[in-house]
Amino acid sequence: MFRKILYNDNFIGNMMERYDFMSEAFMELDSTDESYFVHFGLSHVMLNAKNGFVKNLLTEEKYKDKILVIGIHPVDSPFDEYDEKFRTLTDCENFLFKPNPNDPDFGAYSNYNQWMLIQFNPERYDRIK
Numbered sequence: 001m002f003r004k005i006l007y008n009d010n011f012i013g014n015m016m017e018r019y020d021f022m023s024e025a026f027m028e029l030d031s032t033d034e035s036y037f038v039h040f041g042l043s044h045v046m047l048n049a050k051n052g053f054v055k056n057l058l059t060e061e062k063y064k065d066k067i068l069v070i071g072i073h074p075v076d077s078p079f080d081e082y083d084e085k086f087r088t089l090t091d092c093e094n095f096l097f098k099p100n101p102n103d104p105d106f107g108a109y110s111n112y113n114q115w116m117l118i119q120f121n122p123e124r125y126d127r128i129k
Contacts, residue, residue: 019044023056045069048111070096071113075120086118093120 022044030036044053047069057063075083085105089097097116099109109116 019051019053019056022053026057027060042071042112046112047114068115069113070115070117072117072119075118094118
């Protein structure tokens with residue numbers, strides 16, 4: 001399996017098949033009933049993706065209702081009107097937020113994430129090395 005991952009050309013040659021490959025590789029490596037905390041980029045986990053990685057996994061009975069997508073949303077621009085709307089929700093520097101699809105200000109975010117980790121002033125935090 002590792003050789004298959006290392007030598008695949010889907011990321012260069014055929015982008016349309018990369019999510020199928022990612023899903024297949026993940027399911028082959030997932031041989032236990034353990035829980036995982038995994039970090040994937042937004043494009044891989046968007047809930048509204050037509051054929052995305054998470055969307056593929058959610059069609060499998062083993063993963064149905066067992067995947068939680070938390071999007072990390074850094075709020076670092078005081079000039080971005082969408083970022084500023086998050087500041088109206090709380091005074092906390094970091095908080096979890098569940099977007100409501102019917103909310104006129106934040107409903108669109110429910111197309112991408114089940115939950116969001118909102119981080120104000122992310123430059124204050126050092127990256128994990």
